[in-house]
Amino acid sequence: MSENVDMTSTDIQHLDSEQLEATLDHVRSSPAEGTLELIVQRPAVDERVLLTEARLNTEEGLEGDTWNQRASKRTDDGSPHPHMQLNIMNARILAAIAQSPERMPLAGDQLVVDMDLSDANLPPWTKLAIGDAVIEVTDQPHEGCAKFSQRFGVEAHRFVNSEVGKELHLRGINARVLTSGTIRQGDQIRKI
Secondary structure: OEEEOOOOOOOOOOOOHHHHHOOHHHHHOOOOOOEEEEEEEOOOOOOOEEEOEEEEEOOOEEOOOOHHHOOOOOOOOOOOOHHHOEEEEEHHHHHHHHOOHHHHHHHOOOEEEEOOOOOOOOOOOOEEEEOOEEEEEOOOOOOOOHHHHHHHOHHHHHHHOOHHHHHHOOOOEEEEEEEOEEEEOOOEEEEO
């Protein structure tokens, strides 16, 4: 089952730095092993489809997503970066920044999880089982872009890229698929 997401902007008051700081205790209490809250496919630029079930595979990342068509400044030839197949973001910080469930897919992360994404919990090369798939956290940083700033505010962009934001990976982490498999919204995420 899938649902297209309305990508048109709405009149929303972005959070200021004080409001963003107030979210930290809740984010810090994210579990060490978590739950897959959202699966977001990006079939084209500025398009989002919410999925309740999807396939991850080693060649495409999230099947039907455009990761494998996106140029990267981090590869010598500009091809998609193999260690950036999946973008993963913490559901708690995203819910606060987005301010409504309908706006959460705007972040552009394919997997939104209720899980501690900090280096202390998920250092690079940590393997995670989700459904039938196995993914691996990589060492590629995940930083906000101009679209993130536009959709969620300049303060949110600064906050997720601040010292504490980078420590907790508030903008998220990158991963690659090691073992293809089916994932479902609500799946448990285990370290292996």
